[in-house]
Amino acid sequence: SNNTPVASYDALIIGAGFSGMYQLHSLRDRLGLKALVLEAGSGVGGTWYWNRYPGARCDSESHSYNYTFSKELLAEWRWSERYPEQPEILRYLNHVADRFDLKRDIRFDTRVTGARYDEAANLWHVTTETGERYAAQYLITAVGCLSTANVPKIPGLEEFAGDWYHTGQWPHGGVDFTGKRVGQIGTGSTGIQAVPVIAAQAGHLTVFQRTANYSVPAHNAPLTPEFQAWLDSNREEVVQTMRSTPNGHPFTISERKVFDVDAEERERIYEAAWAKGGLQFRASFQDLLVDKTANDTAADFIKRKIRSIVKDPRKAAILSDIDHPYAAKRPPIDTHYFEAYNRDNVDIVNLRAEPIERITPNGIRTSARDYPLDIIVFATGFDAMTGPLLRLNIQGAGGRKLAEAWEAGPRNYLGLQVAGFPNLFTITGPGSPSVLCNMPIAIEQHVEWITDCIDAMRKRGLRRIETTEAAMDGWVAEVNRAADATLLPQAKHSWYLGANVPGKPRVFMPYAGGMAHYRRICDQVAAKGYEGFVLSD
Numbered sequence: 001s002n003n004t005p006v007a008s009y010d011a012l013i014i015g016a017g018f019s020g021m022y023q024l025h026s027l028r029d030r031l032g033l034k035a036l037v038l039e040a041g042s043g044v045g046g047t048w049y050w051n052r053y054p055g056a057r058c059d060s061e062s063h064s065y066n067y068t069f070s071k072e073l074l075a076e077w078r079w080s081e082r083y084p085e086q087p088e089i090l091r092y093l094n095h096v097a098d099r100f101d102l103k104r105d106i107r108f109d110t111r112v113t114g115a116r117y118d119e120a121a122n123l124w125h126v127t128t129e130t131g132e133r134y135a136a137q138y139l140i141t142a143v144g145c146l147s148t149a150n151v152p153k154i155p156g157l158e159e160f161a162g163d164w165y166h167t168g169q170w171p172h173g174g175v176d177f178t179g180k181r182v183g184q185i186g187t188g189s190t191g192i193q194a195v196p197v198i199a200a201q202a203g204h205l206t207v208f209q210r211t212a213n214y215s216v217p218a219h220n221a222p223l224t225p226e227f228q229a230w231l232d233s234n235r236e237e238v239v240q241t242m243r244s245t246p247n248g249h250p251f252t253i254s255e256r257k258v259f260d261v262d263a264e265e266r267e268r269i270y271e272a273a274w275a276k277g278g279l280q281f282r283a284s285f286q287d288l289l290v291d292k293t294a295n296d297t298a299a300d301f302i303k304r305k306i307r308s309i310v311k312d313p314r315k316a317a318i319l320s321d322i323d324h325p326y327a328a329k330r331p332p333i334d335t336h337y338f339e340a341y342n343r344d345n346v347d348i349v350n351l352r353a354e355p356i357e358r359i360t361p362n363g364i365r366t367s368a369r370d371y372p373l374d375i376i377v378f379a380t381g382f383d384a385m386t387g388p389l390l391r392l393n394i395q396g397a398g399g400r401k402l403a404e405a406w407e408a409g410p411r412n413y414l415g416l417q418v419a420g421f422p423n424l425f426t427i428t429g430p431g432s433p434s435v436l437c438n439m440p441i442a443i444e445q446h447v448e449w450i451t452d453c454i455d456a457m458r459k460r461g462l463r464r465i466e467t468t469e470a471a472m473d474g475w476v477a478e479v480n481r482a483a484d485a486t487l488l489p490q491a492k493h494s495w496y497l498g499a500n501v502p503g504k505p506r507v508f509m510p511y512a513g514g515m516a517h518y519r520r521i522c523d524q525v526a527a528k529g530y531e532g533f534v535l536s537d
């Protein structure tokens with residue numbers, strides 16, 4: 001109600017995942033601001049708080065999936081496996097929160113439902129689900145890119161007699177699949193992680209595939225003492241590599257092009273990359289993401305691998321019928337995904353041939369037949385990048401809604417600011433390279449840039465920063481230019497384009513120009529006194 005007292009801060013941060021935690025630490029402990037984080041969950045972790053589905057694991061290698069801002073923190077944390085599993089990442093983020101005493105300035109169980117800019121007072125007014133009211137000069141969204149679950153509106157879901165779950169809203173107690181008939185919709189990175197783990201427990205698993213997908217083995221394994229010793233003595237170099245590569249990973253992309261080598265040599269290189277495993281596969285050649293003919297060689301290699309792993313020719317044909325270039329959608333990596341289809345209790349349904357018509361009380365009905373199910377798992381992804389921002393109901397100067405400003409798709413400057421929304425910063429917003437990058441590296445850059453900007457403003461006695469329409473036009477053009485220089489927009493069924501959410505504007509959202517290049521652009525903007533922004537007192 002309007003009688004609720006307003007709590008005032010210098011800065012409000014929405015979200016306590018990787019971004020929000022570091023933003024709080026930076027503003028509070030570096031700049032001395034009065035800052036508060038509002039978090040919908042009951043704990044820190046963001047993505048890793050919500051995504052507790054079976055097999056949930058990060059595809060970045062663990063030694064690169066952490067903050068790099070503190071040498072002490074880097075030195076004291078030990079990951080156990082090549083890729084960190086969800087519980088371990090959550091333990092890490094809790095460790096960071098405790099180490100930097102962050103939790104005292106995080107308000108948990110607090111979902112933001114509205115944010116309105118008050119022009120006269122130069123303040124953001126924020127309201128929550130339970131009617132609390134906050135005000136601050138700066139509003140910083142740290143809500144992530146993949147945090148608004150996309151549950152497709154399939155008719156009949158409300159009549160389903162069994163249980164259903166979305167992977168991004170997984171019950172904290174877990175789900176017991178023992179002896180159950182499980183149906184899983186979706187074969188993106190999430191679905192591909194979940195299948196082998198669910199298959200091992202369920203009575204029967206039916207996977208409903210709309211778009212076939214490439215996947216490369218992760219080759220997860222415990223980290224050895226030798227690796228840890230190597231890491232301890234090469235840490236600086238690893239951090240430097242991550243900060244200088246286009247995708248923020250601790251490996252560099254080969255300078256060799258696909259047709260620099262003959263077919264036999266190429267096959268040997270792909271075999272070696274397959275044996276090494278993980279996202280590094282796409283670093284085998286320089287031109288995989290820009291030259292379709294080059295990409296075809298990688299695509300063909302993986303399709304042959306799928307057909308050699310999956311023994312049943314019918315299943316193999318459905319799984320290898322992939323129609324987008326390799327890595328034009330986010331490429332999954334897996335632990336025995338294709339192998340799972342060799343189990344008697346796992347089957348695949350090709351939704352291109354028999355689309356889902358409805359959900360019945362007993363299961364899923366396609367145009368061909370009924371599939372009786374006890375549990376449905378929606379591994380159907382997210383309303384990516386814009387979804388988490390739009391559901392905050394943000395209103396800028398003059399009461400203008402962000403939803404209106406972005407009616408035809410997101411428009412902003414550097415992924416960080418929208419004209420008409422002064423003092424609002426969006427960490428990992430659309431138009432930023434974050435989702436094409438090892439996320440913590442992108443997040444640290446965004447947070448540090450925002451922190452430096454606020455610091456510079458305070459030193460000059462300035463209280464208001466707002467980007468311009470012209471700066472946004474320039475950035476949108478740059479985002480389009482960068483995307484069109486790659487094969488990424490050729491994958492029509494991709495969340496990069498918003499294609500997974502019916503009715504969403506088809507706009508290629510991430511900045512594909514590379515993290516290192518983006519970092520240079522942001523640094524130049526700052527060096528030129530925040531070019532493209534209007535600063536005032």
Ligand code: NA7
Nearest residue numbers: 152186187188189190191210211330379380381493495500
């Ligand atoms: P993704 O990558 O968006 O995958 C979602 C999957 O669900 C994908 O196979 C979709 O098929 C499928 N899907 C979505 N809606 C439907 C409907 N209505 N019917 C059938 N199938 C559907 O999400 P993830 O959670 O796997 O991964 C998200 C990111 O998290 C990932 O890229 C990493 O960055 C980490 P489609 O391809 O749209 O035909």
